[in-house]
Amino acid sequence: MSEPCTVIIGAQQHLDSLKQRADSSGEVLTFTDEDALAALAAITARRPQVITLERLFAATSRGAALINRIKDDPMLASSEIRVVSHDGSYSRVSPRRAVQNTGGSKTAEPLQTIPEVEADASLPPAKPAPQLDYRGTRRAPRFRMIEGTEAQLDGGLAKVIDLSVFGAQVLSQQALKPQQRIRIVLADDLGIVRLNASVAWASFEIPKGVTRYRAGVEFKDPEAKAVEAFCMRHKAQN
Numbered sequence: 001m002s003e004p005c006t007v008i009i010g011a012q013q014h015l016d017s018l019k020q021r022a023d024s025s026g027e028v029l030t031f032t033d034e035d036a037l038a039a040l041a042a043i044t045a046r047r048p049q050v051i052t053l054e055r056l057f058a059a060t061s062r063g064a065a066l067i068n069r070i071k072d073d074p075m076l077a078s079s080e081i082r083v084v085s086h087d088g089s090y091s092r093v094s095p096r097r098a099v100q101n102t103g104g105s106k107t108a109e110p111l112q113t114i115p116e117v118e119a120d121a122s123l124p125p126a127k128p129a130p131q132l133d134y135r136g137t138r139r140a141p142r143f144r145m146i147e148g149t150e151a152q153l154d155g156g157l158a159k160v161i162d163l164s165v166f167g168a169q170v171l172s173q174q175a176l177k178p179q180q181r182i183r184i185v186l187a188d189d190l191g192i193v194r195l196n197a198s199v200a201w202a203s204f205e206i207p208k209g210v211t212r213y214r215a216g217v218e219f220k221d222p223e224a225k226a227v228e229a230f231c232m233r234h235k236a237q238n
Helices: 012-021 036-046 061-071 224-234
Strands: 005-010 027-032 050-054 080-084 091-094 098-102 105-109 150-153 156-163 167-172 181-188 191-205 212-220
Touching: 005 012, 005 036, 012 027, 012 050, 027 036, 036 061, 036 191, 036 212, 050 061, 061 080, 150 167, 156 224, 181 212, 181 224, 191 224
Parallel strands: 005 027, 005 050, 050 080
Antiparallel strands: 080 091, 098 105, 150 156, 150 181, 156 167, 167 212, 181 191, 191 212
């Protein structure tokens, strides 16, 4: 299970101020308002206790679409959404749907929420209660790789856990942190795929005394056919 965390999203110049005001006992992950997809990937993967959006970003169609997307995901029902100003002059908790028991069956009773807006086309669409891709973003099928599948990550080796044409989950001995830009090479006897990527989320692990980083990475303008071909060659059989 992931460690408790808080996710903060806002303009780059306001992130330090928002982080200082964060009431969190765990890790604090920050994302700029230009990195909504990376923020969404981290949110679906880590299921944070609190998701804080800077007020100006929350008021945009992109911010409102992200809020609606989070609210529509039953896996994030325990995450609290806060809309705040960077100077502390405004703070609001956005209510979620409350589950009520009516004669043995549970129904969702809508509470007052931030007005719904048409979803931003750059955010992946919400689906009615499907199973999430493992730490993924739902934009494409993600396949688990066979044991021993590796990639070069900034010149070092990393184990590839799962892969899609948009991103991957990796295990690396190198330190990784959200929003870090990296270069990845997928290579085997049939071809080489070079990718620019960014770290969407990362967590530090110490299994059996060995330190490592587990991370979700998002590819930037990938050569989809080449990545898909590598994926098909190395995916684990069900």
